[in-house]
Amino acid sequence: MGVTNLLARKRSVEGKVILITGAARGFGAGLAKRFAARGAKVALVGLEPDELKKVAAECGPDAAVFEADVTDWVALETAAAGVVERFGGIDIVVANAGIAAAGFVRSIDPAAFERTIEVDLLGVWRTVRVTLPQVVERRGYVLVISSLAAITHAPGMAAYAAAKAGVEAFANCLRAEVRHLGVRVGVAHPTWIATDLVNGADKHPVFGPLRASMPGPLGKTYPVPVAFDALELGILRRDRTVHVPGWVGALKLVRSFLPPVIELGGRLAGNAIAKADKAALADIAARGAEVSSRPVGAGGEAAMRPRGTAL
Template sequence: MAGNPFTSRSLRNRVVLITGAARGIGAGLAERFAARGAKVALLGLEPEELAAVARRIGPDAAWWEADVTSWQDLEKAVAEVVQRWGGIDVVVANAGIASTGFVRSVDPVAFEKVIEVNLLGVWRTFRVAMPHVIERKGYLLAISSLAAIAHAPGMANYAASKAAVEAFCNSLRAELRHLGVRVGVAHPTWIGTDLVTSADRHPVFGKMRGRMPAFLGKTYPLEVALDHLERGTLRRARTIHVPRWVGAMKLLRSLLPPLIEIGSGRTGVAQADAEAMRDIATRGARESAVVGPGARAALEKSDQAG
């Protein structure tokens, strides 16, 4: 299969590597691609969850516990994937975490870990897998976010990391085009994953999100995201917007920062700032910042390494 462009709508016998594959979008895409005949390599930090996904899929799936910020973990996993299945056709850099908090008071470790996982994790995943994807003239897809376009208060690190992922992919796309590799970036809005449901339960920032304009704050079912991402991968799309109106937001990108600033009163930023300080005093800065099981697993991994 080496050297054959990935142009068919079929994924049969293609090898797809997915990071952040233990839950949500990563797990859902793995199941979708396997149903189309792909061999799926599941990478993540939660071995029990990864094993459960692999069991649901069957013999066309295998999992590796791997931290996307670790060169050693990625190199070992990629080498074993290639040894098992002969190469890699598609990489979905889906691993991503979030923390929440205002810049003046958020836990510094949690803040920086989001940027490390969301941005450096994409770069490291792509860099390690790239020789194999080039050999197969394959496809690299990074999961960015609506947050790359609309930068909400309380999400400075997440927005910065996702905007950087978009910029990284735009540069990389031009670099790899002559080699037959296509690079895509996806921008989902709020999707019903563990990350989003955990954010909604946050005692301070869940209330802020509830005050967002309806179309910006609406949570879409996971299946909506999977439908768009599956179709986009089959097309080797350069951009995937979930849902499509997210693409229109790009046309308004220069207008959004002042509009968000004006709307900060409506979303209760001043009140939330005071509540955040009280929450930190009660629960501690780290616990107040953590959103979702992925972030907790990533921070625990960092604590163990330290």
């Protein structure tokens, strides 16, 4: 399909209601600002009320903040109801909220591992479930944010990779289930983008250097606008897949060959995994498993703060 035809598929979002989770920072905040500039009404859902209010202020009068933990059914249902009360409905949902905790399976803090799964996978399911009736009513669009990690399963990222692979599978099932209702479903696979999450991960004394050692484009960090451009265009066109950058899509064609390649790479790089495993144990001995495994960035810190029990 030619470039002209692809651009022609873009739809106006003027007057549309777009609900975005994880909207305090990163992809969520950036997309909210871009769509507000296009005349959309943006509902910002997240855990950091002060940051959300700052984003809303930049978005203008057609932006509203709804503090909610995506793992909390009641909070999400309340937020969704609040969006409908404020704006009259929901046209587009961007299930973006996510955290990342680095660590090897045998030594990572169990709470960090399970919180990553709960936010990144179950948070997407809960977000979609509570908003889907409104999206169906408006024959809208849902975009869930997966990751390159769903395709390339790197050591030290078991929780994140498992959750993001689950998100991809969830979106693929959902797409087939709701197509006859006029709803379109997309899944995005960004590689390493210089967000708060990735920058925080790079500061880890063990897993930052391990990631930096990944070869070629697999270890490259891309500037944030690259992701914003691709995600914005994907939402405007209601794409079924968004790859950031485009070469990520090519990896899907050979994904069955990637696990042994990654294993071999670890052995060839001076037994890098064994060294990192030893370093991880030493880091845990020095700082404790909870600190060493803590989800990275301000968003990860917010997700791990004590709160009421999620249903």
